[in-house]
Amino acid sequence: MKALPMPRSLLPATLTLLTAMPALAEVPTVVADLPVAQSLTAQVMGELGTPDLLLDRSADPHHAQLRPSQARAVANADLVIWTSAALSPWMAEVVDSLAEGATLELATVDGTRHAPFADGAMFEAGDDDHDHDDHDHDHDSDTADAYDPHLWLEPANAAVWLDAIAGQLAAMDPEHAETYAENARAAAAQLEGLRAEIGQILQPVGDAGLIMHHNAYGYFARAFGLNVLGTVTGGDAADPGAARIAALRxxxxxxxxxxxxxxxxxxxxxxxxxxxxxxxxxxxxxxxxGMLGEPGPDLYAQTMRGLAQVIADCVAGD
Ligand SMILES: [Zn+2]
Structure with a gap:
């Protein structure tokens, strides 16, 4: 902004006026960890601002390590929106030092639906089964209190989170509270349309048996009636051992x-x-x-739609 020339004598009065104003209605700077979280946040912020995306395309959400520049972005943000400690244990350590009120862990938002990992002989639920030689072992002891942290693949969770993101931003930036709330409502309405659209894409898939790379699709399968029979690797996508491959085959x-x-x-x-x-x-x-998608407000829908389309194409033999 260009400074206006003003008589020196007026300066002190102007400064007093400025500092006497209530907290400036500045839009908070926001960092979100995953592309899907960034996308939902971007929808809530709308024209008011763009949240930074913490992880780049090469990152694995389950196992990431921040570069110094990324750690600085977290430290300097007014608000860090992150998915969960269960998904990204490394992220829990990153936010540990931040002030209360400066973070929002989406998995802990009231109304979020948590479900256990898909389980059974052909699923890998735990994070380290490489040493087992009996492929019929069950995972109950590993997963008694673990939930599947790929929560965003249930659109109802995304809807709940939109509200929570709007609420937290409104608390930090009351001036724009109504805009955040309106944007969240509009985004939630779009989720309804997305759910219907995905249902249509997946309609021809029926109960065709599917095997996934890692144990991440429980919510998506439940939401859209897919028959996921098993997974090659566990819930954190760690490499499977030879015994695991042999058992699955x-x-x-x-x-x-x-x-x-x-x-x-x-x-x-x-x-x-x-x-x-x-x-x-x-x-x-x-x-x-959505790690490989184009970051932004549309990424969430594109990611969900993309899963459905790839599954439908394969089942159709395309
Ligand atoms: Zn995963």
Missing amino acids: HDLQDAGAVCIFPEGNHPSGFVALVAEGTDMRIGAPLDPA
């Missing part, structure tokens, strides 16, 4: 899976190993956290 013989899906930000070698010698088609890579 053994179980698959009778399971009748139609498609198996790699993921864009993980090597596809394990998926190829599991699929080798079976009738399963290997689908295009899935991107469940």
Whole structure:
């Protein structure tokens, strides 16, 4: 802004006036950890501002380490919106030093629906099963109090979070409270349309058996009635051991899976190993956290729609 010339004698009075004003109605600077969280936040902020996205495309949300510049962005933000300690244990340490009120952990928002990991002989639920040689072991002891942290794949959770994000921003920036609330309402209405659209895309999939790369799709499968039979790796996408691959190949013989899906930000070698010698088609890579999408308000819908389209295309044999 250009400074207006003014008589020296007026300066003190002007400064007094400025400092006497109530807290400036500044839009908070916001950092969000995952592209899906950034997208929901961007929808709530609308024209008022753009939240920064913490993780870049090469990052794995389950196992990330911040560069110094990223750590600074977190430290300097007025508000850090992050998904959960269960998804990103490293993030819990990052926000630990921040002031209360300067963070919003989406998984703890009232009304968020938590569900346990998909479980069964062909699922990997825990974070380290490499040492087991019995593939029929159950995971109850590992997962008694663990929930599947891929919560955003249930659109109802995204809707609840939009409200919570608007509420927190309004508390920090009361001047724009109504805008945040309106934007959240509009975004929630769009989620309804998205849910219907995804239902249509997936309609031809029916109960075709699906195998996923990592154990991340429980919410999506429940929301849209998919028949996910198993996963190659666990809930944190750690590499599977040879025993795991062998067990899965053994179980698959009778399971009748139609498609198996790699993921864009993980090597596809394990998926190829599991699929080798079976009738399963290997689908295009899935991107469940939107890591490879174009960041911004539209990313959430594009990510959800993308999952549905890739699944439908593979099942259709495209
Ligand atoms: Zn995951």
